[in-house]
Amino acid sequence: MTDFGPRVEILDGYVASSHPPLYDPVSHAYFDLVPESEPDPTVVVLPNPDSRGRGQRIAIIDTGLMAGHPLVGQRVVRYVDFTSEGPYDNHGHGTAVALVLIKTAPEADLISVKCIDSSGEGSPQALIQALDWVRSEEPESTLVNISAGINRKRWLLFPCDGTCDVCQATQRLCERGNEVIVAAGNLPEETLCPAKLGSKWLISIGGWDARRRYGKGTINLDIPRYRAVPIVPRVEPAHP
Numbered sequence: 001m002t003d004f005g006p007r008v009e010i011l012d013g014y015v016a017s018s019h020p021p022l023y024d025p026v027s028h029a030y031f032d033l034v035p036e037s038e039p040d041p042t043v044v045v046l047p048n049p050d051s052r053g054r055g056q057r058i059a060i061i062d063t064g065l066m067a068g069h070p071l072v073g074q075r076v077v078r079y080v081d082f083t084s085e086g087p088y089d090n091h092g093h094g095t096a097v098a099l100v101l102i103k104t105a106p107e108a109d110l111i112s113v114k115c116i117d118s119s120g121e122g123s124p125q126a127l128i129q130a131l132d133w134v135r136s137e138e139p140e141s142t143l144v145n146i147s148a149g150i151n152r153k154r155w156l157l158f159p160c161d162g163t164c165d166v167c168q169a170t171q172r173l174c175e176r177g178n179e180v181i182v183a184a185g186n187l188p189e190e191t192l193c194p195a196k197l198g199s200k201w202l203i204s205i206g207g208w209d210a211r212r213r214y215g216k217g218t219i220n221l222d223i224p225r226y227r228a229v230p231i232v233p234r235v236e237p238a239h240p
């Protein structure tokens with residue numbers, strides 16, 4: 001079924017959009033996207049923070065992961081693709097998310113669940129397939145990271161109230177017992193799905209700049225487990 005509504009978009013925290021591409025699949029060159037900083041709490045919340053992620057499975061629902069990346073590839077234990085592009089990360093966002101994540105959990109096992117294509121967008125159906133796949137194929141102890149979201153509307157008109165198909169697929173995963181960490185949005189005052197879900201298991205992440213004046217992602221205090229975390233100020237590219 002063709003869906004004419006909004007597409008799933010990547011939510012970048014501070015790692016992706018204003019930086020150069022992470023990886024050139026043609027030249028096989030890598031770019032170091034991850035700033036020198038402390039472990040980033042916006043990406044994953046480990047049940048045992050001292051474990052370095054050992055024994056922890058983390059599903060990254062995103063643009064895929066680069067098997068050839070020296071830091072990321074060796075941590076990936078499963079790949080699955082719902083874009084029909086193949087599992088490789090030709091965009092860079094998923095791998096950038098993984099690079100931030102492994103600063104906190106360098107020994108975690110990563111599951112690459114690709115539902116966003118090389119253009120940086122994905123269909124809501126692919127995201128739902130990704131969520132349902134994790135629910136059926138991974139144990140309930142697997143953490144799930146979604147640094148993406150969609151402005152899902154009812155009948156293409158009304159804002160989602162947590163009952164859209166994307167939110168409901170996420171709800172099924174949460175009810176089954178998986179901890180889901182999801183980015184809230186790219187813009188202040190805009191909460192995307194599935195962050196709108198507000199499930200008691202879902203941790204929705206937004207951020208403030210150092211002066212707490214700019215909400216990166218949305219500050220929706222109706223979400224029970226919303227947490228605002230400080231973000232490293234974005235380094236904007238130099239303009240002439």
Ligand SMILES: [Zn+2]
Nearest residue numbers: 160164167193
């Ligand atoms: Zn929704």
